[in-house]
Amino acid sequence: xxxxxxxxxxxxxxxxxxxxxxxxxxxxxxxxxxxxxxxxxxxxxxxxxxxxxxxxxxxxxxxxxxxxxxxxxxxxxxxxx
Amino acid sequence: xxxxxxxxxxxxxxxxxxxxxxxxxxxxxxxxxxxxxxxxxxxxxxxxxxxxxxxxxxxxxxxxxxxxxxxxxxxxxxxxxxxxxxxxxxxxxxxxxxxxxxxxxxxxxxxxxxxxxxxxxxxxxxxxxxxxxxxxxxxxxxxxxxxxxxxxxxxxxxxxxxxxxxxxxxxxxxxxxxxxxxxxxxxxxxxxxxxxxxxxxxxxxxxxxxxxxxxxxxxxxxxxxxxxxxxxxxxxxxxxxxxxxxxxxxxxxxxxxxxxxxxxxxxxxxxxxxxxxxxxxxxxxxxxxxxxxxxxxxxxxxxxxxxxxxxxxxxxxxxxxxxxxxxxxxxxxxxxxxxxxxxxxxxxxxxxxxxxxxxxxxxxxxx
Numbered sequence: 147x148x149x150x151x152x153x154x155x156x157x158x159x160x161x162x163x164x165x166x167x168x169x170x171x172x173x174x175x176x177x178x179x180x181x182x183x184x185x186x187x188x189x190x191x192x193x194x195x196x197x198x199x200x201x202x203x204x205x206x207x208x209x210x211x212x213x214x215x216x217x218x219x220x221x222x223x224x225x226x227x
Numbered sequence: 228x229x230x231x232x233x234x235x236x237x238x239x240x241x242x243x244x245x246x247x248x249x250x251x252x253x254x255x256x257x258x259x260x261x262x263x264x265x266x267x268x269x270x271x272x273x274x275x276x277x278x279x280x281x282x283x284x285x286x287x288x289x290x291x292x293x294x295x296x297x298x299x300x301x302x303x304x305x306x307x308x309x310x311x312x313x314x315x316x317x318x319x320x321x322x323x324x325x326x327x328x329x330x331x332x333x334x335x336x337x338x339x340x341x342x343x344x345x346x347x348x349x350x351x352x353x354x355x356x357x358x359x360x361x362x363x364x365x366x367x368x369x370x371x372x373x374x375x376x377x378x379x380x381x382x383x384x385x386x387x388x389x390x391x392x393x394x395x396x397x398x399x400x401x402x403x404x405x406x407x408x409x410x411x412x413x414x415x416x417x418x419x420x421x422x423x424x425x426x427x428x429x430x431x432x433x434x435x436x437x438x439x440x441x442x443x444x445x446x447x448x449x450x451x452x453x454x455x456x457x458x459x460x461x462x463x464x465x466x467x468x469x470x471x472x473x474x475x476x477x478x479x480x481x482x483x484x485x486x487x488x489x490x491x492x493x494x495x496x497x498x499x500x501x502x503x504x505x506x507x508x509x510x511x512x513x514x515x516x517x518x519x520x521x522x523x524x525x526x527x528x529x530x531x532x533x534x535x536x537x538x539x540x541x542x543x544x545x546x547x548x549x550x551x552x553x554x555x556x557x558x559x560x561x562x563x564x565x566x567x568x569x570x571x572x573x574x575x576x577x578x579x580x581x582x583x584x585x586x587x588x589x590x591x592x593x594x
Contacts, residue, residue, distance in 0.1 A: 171379055185395060224493070
């Protein structure tokens with residue numbers, strides 16, 4: 147165990163595991179919320195229920211915004227490493 | 228004169244490796260997008276090729292760090308680099324022939340380790356570096372991506388599972404364009420730099436540039452072009468394995484695999500723990516499939532892929548070591564050895580491509 151701890155950078159490995167887990171799950175969640183908001187909003191607009199449609203559209207916009215934010219952050223990581 | 232010829236051969240071989248790297252790793256970027264019809268095949272590989280090309284120019288900081296901490300810097304000569312590259316190219320071509328995704332970085336490291344071992348013995352190899360920087364991350368990457376993509380697709384189905392499939396699928400296809408673009412950019416940045424690093428090592432060893440010199444523009448442009456051309460050529464056999472032989476995926480699974488994969492690669496790299504793109508994306512594809520239904524994953528195909536991963540470093544090392552031995556027969560500083568080996572690998576590659584074009588031979592990566 148001590149040998150393994152000497153060979154691997156356990157701090158970097160642990161940070162890689164938790165940041166990767168959080169980032170991966172967060173991307174799936176925010177884009178799913180964007181898709182959910184968009185499809186629900188379209189359904190409600192067709193039924194002329196404009197107020198809830200607007201709320202779901204706002205959810206979609208937030209989800210897309212968060213996804214694009216993640217993409218921009220990722221590009222920043224790629225270009226600055 | 229001999230040193231000049233060897234330098235030219237090493238540069239051409241490094242660019243050939245870069246081409247096979249792009250060709251081999253196209254699948255990581257485009258397989259899920261093609262499989263879910265997010266993009267037509269030719270558009271997908273063209274898109275990936277352009278972003279690989281652009282990515283190669285984005286950062287040059289890791290260009291000089293190939294195999295440091297793994298192989299003793301004093302053991303790296305032009306012939307060691309050449310033999311290592313041949314080991315990596317041979318393994319990339321062999322795994323392409325069988326349609327198996329495997330890590331080009333591991334093949335390169337394996338080739339260099341084998342060649343350095345043949346040249347200088349075990350003292351040239353840093354076993355702890357190999358274990359800590361290569362083997363353990365390789366063991367960690369697939370399960371991590373598997374779990375992240377699996378949890379991701381469970382969340383996706385919980386959120387959008389009751390919506391109409393048509394608009395949901397369309398949205399996820401658009402999302403896949405973003406996630407595959409990100410993967411292509413990241414791949415170009417990481418992998419073209421390996422070639423730049425190899426060429427710069429050869430130029431320093433030859434005395435053309437000094438170690439503090441900036442990379443010449445032609446090195447950057449030629450490396451970017453080689454990886455982009457390789458990507459555009461497309462390793463269709465591996466694309467088929469990644470895109471449809473491991474699981475039959477829907478667009479949401481494709482996005483979960485790519486999105487989780489890209490997040491894992493970038494987050495781990497940011498934490499100072501770079502992981503293999505191939506291992507991460509393959510693990511993510513399996514995770515996105517298994518979370519929907521465990522039996523949806525063709526575990527026989529997954530087993531063949533895992534076997535290729537296990538064999539990558541030893542096989543490339545053996546080839547690299549044997550190639551170094553063959554070159555040594557002609558004299559360590561003679562150009563005859565590299566010329567003979569280059570002709571042999573060109574002939575073997577041509578035979579492999581012809582055989583494959585005629586649709587013969589090989590074990591398929593089927594279940």
